[in-house]
Amino acid sequence: MAFLEKFLVFREIRMVQRLIAALLIIVEVLGALIFGFPQTPRGQEIDLDAWELVWADEFDGTGLDTSKWRPAGDGLRRGGYWDVNNAIVENGFLYLRTDYQEAGRFGPGWYSGAIETRGLYEKAYGYYECRCICPGAAGLWGAFWMYAHGVGTIDGSGNDGAEIDIFESPSFANPKKKMRDSVTHTIHFDGYGEEHQSTFLGSYKAVKPYTEFNTYGLEWNENECIFYINGVETDRIDGKYVSQVKEWMLLTVEVGGSNAVPGANQAGVVEIGGNGIITANPSEVFPVDMVVDYVRVYDRLG
Numbered sequence: 001m002a003f004l005e006k007f008l009v010f011r012e013i014r015m016v017q018r019l020i021a022a023l024l025i026i027v028e029v030l031g032a033l034i035f036g037f038p039q040t041p042r043g044q045e046i047d048l049d050a051w052e053l054v055w056a057d058e059f060d061g062t063g064l065d066t067s068k069w070r071p072a073g074d075g076l077r078r079g080g081y082w083d084v085n086n087a088i089v090e091n092g093f094l095y096l097r098t099d100y101q102e103a104g105r106f107g108p109g110w111y112s113g114a115i116e117t118r119g120l121y122e123k124a125y126g127y128y129e130c131r132c133i134c135p136g137a138a139g140l141w142g143a144f145w146m147y148a149h150g151v152g153t154i155d156g157s158g159n160d161g162a163e164i165d166i167f168e169s170p171s172f173a174n175p176k177k178k179m180r181d182s183v184t185h186t187i188h189f190d191g192y193g194e195e196h197q198s199t200f201l202g203s204y205k206a207v208k209p210y211t212e213f214n215t216y217g218l219e220w221n222e223n224e225c226i227f228y229i230n231g232v233e234t235d236r237i238d239g240k241y242v243s244q245v246k247e248w249m250l251l252t253v254e255v256g257g258s259n260a261v262p263g264a265n266q267a268g269v270v271e272i273g274g275n276g277i278i279t280a281n282p283s284e285v286f287p288v289d290m291v292v293d294y295v296r297v298y299d300r301l302g
Helices: 002-035
Strands: 051-057 075-077 080-082 087-090 093-101 109-112 114-116 126-133 140-147 163-168 182-189 197-205 214-220 224-229 232-238 247-255 288-300
Touching: 080 247, 093 114, 093 247, 109 247, 126 140, 126 163, 126 247, 140 288, 163 214, 163 224, 182 224, 182 232, 197 224, 197 232, 247 288
Parallel strands: 080 109
Antiparallel strands: 051 288, 075 080, 087 093, 093 109, 093 288, 114 247, 126 214, 126 288, 140 163, 140 247, 163 182, 182 197, 214 224, 224 232
16 A cells, blocks of 8 residues: 555656646747747757768867868958968867957957868768857857858749858847857848848757857758757758758858947847847957867768
């Protein structure tokens, strides 16, 4: 009899725990829908045993591997400058460094790093993953994304090339504290003018993304794009948003603003409420780095 009573009590406790968990999920979903708060990744886990590694950079050398990467830009970029010298490989990591340079190559201003595989490694479909720590400062954001030559072609779809933002981190100084440990997924196509189209898939929680390593992944096939954080699915999309052409990878840090003048116009500003301005940071914050452990690309087996 005592055993039966304990069993019933245990079952009731489990039922209450499940009910509380379900209610918390409902509250979080409502918060995302009503207030745009980030969601916890709760989808399927990717099984990398079903994939074959086909390309990787572990950043184990003494400099950037120029057989794999090239500067994504060298000069003016939004509120600062991209400078190849701000992409540093040492101690087994890639550091995309942001700092203020009074005697910089392009004049006084904010400098950051950006690299890409354009012309060196371009591929359609597969699973793409980056493990990194995001740059922790207001007024800038790190990103791992993909791009294609046809992004500017206006045809009503991204099938001929899309900007696929596997993750962006524009929330370090967000006025809403709930947003600060989140990253975003977005897809853009049909150029960046009046015909521009995009879909913002939402904000999702990472684990202390500005001080700890997280993985950000994209599973891309002919039918859909599936996004992951730490191997857990966050969201997916199909149809006109799915590129059907080869794309290249980019790792970048950008300073908000325009014409090398810092400002607040930056990634996700409409959707998530902004991330401040870089000049509002204490001076001791800089230099600040996006630290990348690796980038890996897989093909599905079979």
